[in-house]
Amino acid sequence: MKINVVKNVLKANDLVAEKNRQAFREAGILAINLISSPGSGKTTLLEKTLAALSGRDPSIVIVGDLQTSRDAERVADRAFQVTQINTGMSCHLYANQIASSLPALDLEQASFLFIENVGNLVCPGEFDLGENLKVILLSIPEGDDKVAKYPTVFRAADLVLLTKIDLLDAFQYDLKRVESDLRKLNAVAPLLPFSATTGAGMEDWLKWLQQQKAAKLGAQARFISE
Amino acid sequence: MHEMSLAAALIEDIVRIAQEHQAIRVEAVELHVGALKQVVPEILAEAFKAVAIGTPAEGAVLTQIEIPPRSLCQGCGQEFVPSPSDFLCPYCGALSMITLQGDELILSSLTCATP
Ligand SMILES: Nc1nc2c(ncn2[C@@H]2O[C@H](COP(=O)(O)OP(=O)(O)OP(=O)(O)O)[C@@H](O)[C@H]2O)c(=O)[nH]1
Ligand SMILES: [Mg+2]
Ligand SMILES: [Zn+2]
Numbered sequence: 001m002k003i004n005v006v007k008n009v010l011k012a013n014d015l016v017a018e019k020n021r022q023a024f025r026e027a028g029i030l031a032i033n034l035i036s037s038p039g040s041g042k043t044t045l046l047e048k049t050l051a052a053l054s055g056r057d058p059s060i061v062i063v064g065d066l067q068t069s070r071d072a073e074r075v076a077d078r079a080f081q082v083t084q085i086n087t088g089m090s091c092h093l094y095a096n097q098i099a100s101s102l103p104a105l106d107l108e109q110a111s112f113l114f115i116e117n118v119g120n121l122v123c124p125g126e127f128d129l130g131e132n133l134k135v136i137l138l139s140i141p142e143g144d145d146k147v148a149k150y151p152t153v154f155r156a157a158d159l160v161l162l163t164k165i166d167l168l169d170a171f172q173y174d175l176k177r178v179e180s181d182l183r184k185l186n187a188v189a190p191l192l193p194f195s196a197t198t199g200a201g202m203e204d205w206l207k208w209l210q211q212q213k214a215a216k217l218g219a220q221a222r223f224i225s226e
Numbered sequence: 227m228h229e230m231s232l233a234a235a236l237i238e239d240i241v242r243i244a245q246e247h248q249a250i251r252v253e254a255v256e257l258h259v260g261a262l263k264q265v266v267p268e269i270l271a272e273a274f275k276a277v278a279i280g281t282p283a284e285g286a287v288l289t290q291i292e293i294p295p296r297s298l299c300q301g302c303g304q305e306f307v308p309s310p311s312d313f314l315c316p317y318c319g320a321l322s323m324i325t326l327q328g329d330e331l332i333l334s335s336l337t338c339a340t341p
Contacts, residue, residue, distance in 0.1 A: 001247070001249065001337070001338050001339075001340055002335055002336070002337045002338075003243060003247055003249075003335060003336045003337075003338060004334065004335045005243060005333055005334065005335060005336070006332060006333075006334060007239050007243070007332065007333040008330070008331065008332055009232060009235050009236050009239065009257075009331045009332065009333055010232075010235060010331060012235060012238070013235065089230070090228075090230075090231060091228060092228055092231070094231070122228070122264050123228035123231075123264075125264070126228055126232075126263070126264060127228070127231075147311075148311040149311075151310050151311040152262065152264055152310070155313070181311070183321065184311060184312040184313060184314050184321065185311065185312075185313055185321075186321075186323075187321045187323055188323075
């Protein structure tokens, strides 16, 4: 017997992701999925960002790693709340893991939810977590050819942070190539040079976060009043 | 690497659909895999074999049909075949953000044995 179906294999994950998104909307929090290769500077970015936001914008962090709670420990004293998810063998987070973390978190009291995905430029791009925005970090030492080599995450990006820009002179690096490769995939995502060491790009990054928050809350207010 | 997660999700669907049809065994499975999906067919096949063990789909033949990418240009309205790293329209040069097909992963049919 042949049974014909049309079944999206990722439907189960996508449904949970949609529920997460709804929870974020109801709580008025902006959820950001941070994606990069291992070691591109996700946790360092969070350390600096949480320090800059502290007081004004309490922020929650969910960190995914194969093993250890080191990254959670690094941000613990600056975050409003932190959850570490150990994914074991899995090279990416699932919507379900985020959903299971939410009951313990006080979303309504925070402005931003940063989800640090497992270090990997391929697999996290395939799994919607329910985030509002995807931020991709690409560090200078990785080389200037990575946008074209890992196109899927860059096509889906809302912002690309070119991290460790302080190391630019130490590498043979063609910034124009990164820009032109990105513009073959993504018309809108800004490409923002950033350094946690020198502070370059920090102001623009914080400005972008505030703009995104205002845009989201504005859109929500319009939606409610309509 | 995420082929294992995909195979696990796939087998869940297969087992459920087979049960709904009172099938005792799944003999063949057909999957449509978009060319833009970051799936390595050989790895997915191995992962499928592994997660199927102990389920009604153990030993089932998995056929993967590749779906070529297609994009629609908002600039000039033409359809074209993008490359995974280049979505510039070959007719007018504008960047297309609309993917019509090629990023899907769809279970399209099961062949089952019934009692
Ligand atoms: N020179 C320089 N080094 C940096 C910068 N940002 C981070 N690093 C260093 O890069 C290394 C990795 O940074 P992490 O923040 O741990 O990277 P990550 O992306 O969180 O790594 P995983 O979670 O393991 O994927 C650390 O030794 C940081 O000190 C930067 O702007 N400039
Ligand atoms: Mg980290
Ligand atoms: Zn065109």
